[in-house]
Amino acid sequence: LIKGVVFDLDGVIADTAVVHHAAWKRLAAEIGIAFDDSVGERLKGVDRRGSLDILLERSPRAYSEDEKEALASRKNDYYRQQIESFGPHNLLPGAHHAIESVRRAGLKTALASASRNAPLLLERLGIADLFDYVVDANHISRAKPDPEIFLAAARGLGLEPSECIGVEDAAAGIASIHAAGMKAVGIGQTPALAEADLLLPNVAAFDISLFTT
Ligand code: B16
Ligand code: MG
Numbered sequence: 012l013i014k015g016v017v018f019d020l021d022g023v024i025a026d027t028a029v030v031h032h033a034a035w036k037r038l039a040a041e042i043g044i045a046f047d048d049s050v051g052e053r054l055k056g057v058d059r060r061g062s063l064d065i066l067l068e069r070s071p072r073a074y075s076e077d078e079k080e081a082l083a084s085r086k087n088d089y090y091r092q093q094i095e096s097f098g099p100h101n102l103l104p105g106a107h108h109a110i111e112s113v114r115r116a117g118l119k120t121a122l123a124s125a126s127r128n129a130p131l132l133l134e135r136l137g138i139a140d141l142f143d144y145v146v147d148a149n150h151i152s153r154a155k156p157d158p159e160i161f162l163a164a165a166r167g168l169g170l171e172p173s174e175c176i177g178v179e180d181a182a183a184g185i186a187s188i189h190a191a192g193m194k195a196v197g198i199g200q201t202p203a204l205a206e207a208d209l210l211l212p213n214v215a216a217f218d219i220s221l222f223t224t
Contacts, residue, residue: 014174016113017164017188019056020124020147022180023198023214024106025132027094028055035066036088038082043214044069052203057081058125058154061094080151084191087128093113094128097135116219119143123163123177127157144168156186161193178214182206194211 022028032051038044044066054062057185063083065072074082094101113120126132127149133139133184145158155158165172177188178196182203188195189206197207198214211217 012174013118013176015119015121015143015165015168015170015176016219017121017123017161017168017175017193018110018142019176019179019184020104020122020129020178022055022103023099024103024110024138025136025180026101026103027095027126027132028180030090030093031055034086034093035062037089038064040176042070042082051175052182054202055203056125056155056183056187057086057129058148059127061154062086069214083224091128094132094135098131099137103214104136105213105217107138107141109214109217109219110138113219114129114141116223118219118223119168121145121168121175122147123160123164124148125160143177154164155181155183156190158187158191161191162190165191165193178217179207214223 012098021031025089035054036046053065060083063079109119112163120142122142124147144164146163151163161177165175172192175193177193177194178198179185179188180198185195185204185206186198194208197204197210199211204210
């Protein structure tokens with residue numbers, strides 16, 4: 012029996028996947044690295060440092076740890092500049108309703124985000140109160156696709172992983188959900204989500220009755 016839903020943030024609830032993408036693309040251009048949509052897709056759901064390492068796979072030269080730190084924080088500055096002006100209108104269409112519908116059905120809700128900016132974003136979007144439990148990159152040590160973040164979410168809700176479903180827009184996230192022992196709902200239309208148990212074109216199509224009846 013499903014008793015809880017764990018939502019990803021960027022690309023599922025918040026319209027930020029495009030903002031992360033644009034910030035990485037800008038950084039890549041500045042340091043002369045080719046960036047296309049297939050790289051962009053691989054960065055989704057991957058934490059900041061892991062994303063940088065993927066980007067630098069195409070680099071003709073090596074970077075020191077200090078340089079990598081500086082590049083990662085430059086990307087974060089670009090990202091933060093954009094989300095400073097975010098508000099409830101930057102929720103993806105149907106996201107608020109999807110979370111509310113889970114709560115109305117008497118199930119618990121959690122958030123599992125790889126982003127260290129998740130607390131700021133939740134506040135800007137005005138949805139912090141909709142979650143019974145929040146886990147973000149500030150609370151975990153192993154990034155998606157490791158199951159740690161989804162396991163922590165289930166534990167925080169007081170549920171078994173098998174009693175939860177996870178909702179994700181990224182391949183790394185689907186893998187993390189499955190490794191935690193949950194069923195995975197993929198949001199989006201990319202082939203990267205082929206492993207999802209159920210694939211929906213967008214979060215507006217999410218209906219909790221799919222899982223409770
Ligand atoms: P930050 P999610 C992830 O958030 C994004 O999908 C990913 O593109 C980003 O690199 C990662 O957060 C880290 O974000 O640099 O803000 O800590 O989809 O797990 O909510
Ligand atoms: Mg995401």
